[in-house]
Amino acid sequence: MNPDTPVRRPRHRGIYLLPNLFTTAAMFSGFYAIVASIGGRYTEAAIAVFVAALLDGLDGRVARMTHTQSEFGVQYDSLSDLVSFGLAPALVMYTWSLSALREYGPMWGKVGWAAAFIYAACGALRLARFNTQVAVVDKRYFQGLASPSAAAVCMSFVWTMEKTGIAGSTLCFVTPVLAMVTGLLMVSRFRYFSFKSLPWTAGEGVSFVWMVVAVLVLVLLAIDPPRLLLAVFSAYLLSGPVLTLWGRATHRRVRRGT
DSSP: OOTTSOOOOOOOOOOOHHHHHHHHHHHHHHHHHHHHHHTTOHHHHHHHHHHHHHHHHHHHHHHHHTTOOOHHHHHHHHHHHHIIIIIHHHHHHHHHTGGGGGGGOHHHHHHHHHHHHHHHHHHHHHHHHHHHHTTTSOTTEEESOOHHHHHHHHHHHHHHHHHHTOOGGGGTTTHHHHHHHHHHHHTSOOEEEOOTTSGGGTTOOOOHHHHHHHHHHHHHHHHOHHHHHHHHHHHHHHHHHHHHHHHHHHHHHHHHHO
């Protein structure tokens, strides 16, 4: 090598600002949900988690559109999801309802924080499993309930009850079941449709019917957003077990027929 030849410096691997701004905003929304719940503003906390879900859906799209994907962004997004869809919903449910179980004795108090922890831990396990299997799983389906959807079920429940005027303390024996069921579904093997193969997600045109459906959904959201969100995401939560068990039953019938 010629000693006069200048040594090329290694290329600096920078951090892309735009997609990570969306990720940071999503994490801020999750953090705000925690702060709002501590202050007793549970409706604001629930809405903040939905804002985090919206921003979480945008950061990946922005990264792909601007060709700014990076391993840093992937890991940062997972940490943001853990805050927004793991810790935030768990703490909102605890401050809103689960903490009221302490009034029934020390043992019930432990049930309350244990249910919140199970949800948060399952959210972390769900994200870790997703990161390790992202290159080998079928893109059309999620294995287990996705953490944003689990958070949406829980937060739409809180939001609906708050709007109805039902205090979380009166539902303190219902909320642990909700927290543990949604948490365990996140780490289950039930298959959930990912919606990644739909036309609008692939940049393709859609039929006129979908535009009519979109208008109807927007109208319903404007009329009663918490109840609509609760109905939609509860149906999605149930779709995983139904889809998986239906597929297994169909497979068994085919095998018996052959």
